[in-house]
Amino acid sequence: MKFGGTSVADAQCIRRVVDILEQHHKAGNEVAVVVSAQRGVTDQLIEIAGKLPTAKDDSAIAPLIRALSTRHMTTLEGAAPDQVAEVGADIEERLISLQNILFAVYNLRELTPRSKDYIISFGERLLAPIVAAALRERGIPSTVMDGCEAGILTTPQHGESTSLPESDERIQRRVGPLLKKEIPVIMGFMGCTRDGILTTLGRSGSDYSASIIGAGIDADEIWIWTDVDGIMTCDPRVINDARVMPSLSYLEVMELSYFGAKVMHPRSIEPAMRKNILVRVKNTFNPTHPGTTIVRNGQRDNRVVKALTYIDKVAAININGAQMIGRPGVAKAIFTILADHEVNVMMISQGSSEANISLIVDESHLSAAVTALSDLMKQGVVREVSHNHDVCAVAVVGAGMAGAPGTGGRIFTALGAAEINVMMISQGSSEANISFVVHQDDGPRAVRVLHDEFHLSEASDE
Incomplete structure (x- = not known):
């Protein structure tokens, strides 16, 4: 199950996520979780990283670190109040690492692709420990892993890397054994090269992470939790009576994605296609809605056209x-x-x-x-x-x-x-x-x- 930025935007949202996970855990399902950064955080990191090499001074760094600290500590206090001391110390340590790399970029007057990837991975680094803590608060054991620790090996292209075939075996070995006893929380959007250098997976990288992890553990289903009821016939801002489609084929979703629909990145479908795994798109804020299922051949439909x-x-x-x-x-x-x-x-x-x-x-x-x-x-x-x-x-x-x-x-x-x-x-x-x-x-x-x-x-x- 992957939860996007709006699904983990604050403490109330994270409690809702844990409700969903607890329900499936109690039903006997083995679940791995991939999380995005909180809504807007990655954009903040991209913005400051881009400005620092030419900035007049480093005055933008301290306010950003304070804002991120306040936001994540407030979320932690609301989602897992009994673990504020332990997990809060971990978050503050991560923020010090972020602050150090931002100062380095400013002082060197250079933002390399490798440094940028490291910086923009911090949204997930700060959020994942909070989700794991909220699970433990409910009595569900949970370990935090970054994409590299979970086994995602990628090509070396920073900002747009692609998973390598040997990821499957590594994920099975590292994540698979945990599923019997806990719910691992994995940071989306990132992996690493064979040399252990962090890389990010590009737009909709957390969806791609979820599909890679799902393929690696031979999941029965991959669930993408978002803030809409499923994939719609058209953007509802353009067509106010657009309808949620109950089922689509891998090919149809790839065509929609290639053409810019905010559905899933086309690469997000590929690992699921390779293992023939059903993908569901569901709404965290309306979890009883069946959402959209994505399968190899889709659902037979009396219409030739599905979406615009x-x-x-x-x-x-x-x-x-x-x-x-x-x-x-x-x-x-x-x-x-x-x-x-x-x-x-x-x-x-x-x-x-x-x-x-x-x-x-x-x-x-x-x-x-x-x-x-x-x-x-x-x-x-x-x-x-x-x-x-x-x-x-x-x-x-x-x-x-x-x-x-x-x-x-x-x-x-x-x-x-x-x-x-x-x-x-x-x-x-x-x-x-x-x-x-x-x-x-x-x-x-x-x-x-x-x-x-x-x-x-x-x-x-x-």
Whole structure:
């Protein structure tokens, strides 16, 4: 079971988490727990780490340490009052370590990827001992482990590392034996290299940790506890009658995640897929709701389309040039230079003439992308690069679209009837995702039109 930042935001939330764990423990289930940092803490750590190398002075460090101490000690006092002295001393010791590395970054005027990983792991380092203490307060034995101690071995890429295959055996050996007698609490978001150097797992890293741990202990199920009832047909801020989907396939969740839906990182599904483990997404604040189950083939549904994602903070880049036609290696040059500048490409479309390639990137990556592609213009690989901020992207997702004639026709007929102009279309070979780009102002309306066209607010007949 993994509990996210909102699920452990304060003492009351942690008591609710322990209620859930106690119930499953008493029922005879063997449970391992992965926890995130408290909501907002990792963002605070990222912010200060980024500012210190160029800061005028070190005055920001002491207030941050005091704020983190106050927040975590208050949480500890409310969640495990009988263990304040012992666990509080552990938290204060960890805060001294954090303070020392922050001063080092300031004094050296350098933030290395390795130092940044160490700093941003402290949200989990401060929180996990409190959850374990709250379990012990209920009479349930509990040990705290960081990701490395639990056995998660990773590639050496700081900030975006990936679990290695030998993690399974290490996790089974280190975590497996504990499950018979206690509930281990494991810090999410982190692992270590074969040399023992700490690494972090990137966005939704705690979900990924939970899936890695679940695969390692051969779990029957992996439960992701969050603050919503499950995975929804669309973002409820865009569609107010969006519905929780009872079941999705691994493929559908990966398609939604790749396209930016705040569901789970696509890598979070991979360890579960490898071991064919059922994943549940449930609401800590409404634990009786069945949530969404994620399995290999999903649940049979009478609809071909399951969900929509909508992203408005994107930009379109158009790359043109007759010299691109029939010239081997142009696409390689484009995507290599974008990768070198750490630009994530979300969508790709190329005309059959080969004279135009269109890309969709995150808006925050646009400047880096334009800089990178300018180099290719100077080299004569491409002739022209233009970009457009006034766009948004929509993805239509459903495993039932594969081999189902007419789905694309329904999508674009409905959009045409609503007088919504489609600027770019992209479809993957899995056929489980059709993505398109429209003008910014048309985005919410496009989602509404398709949500209605495919009756996604209505429960399906299975």
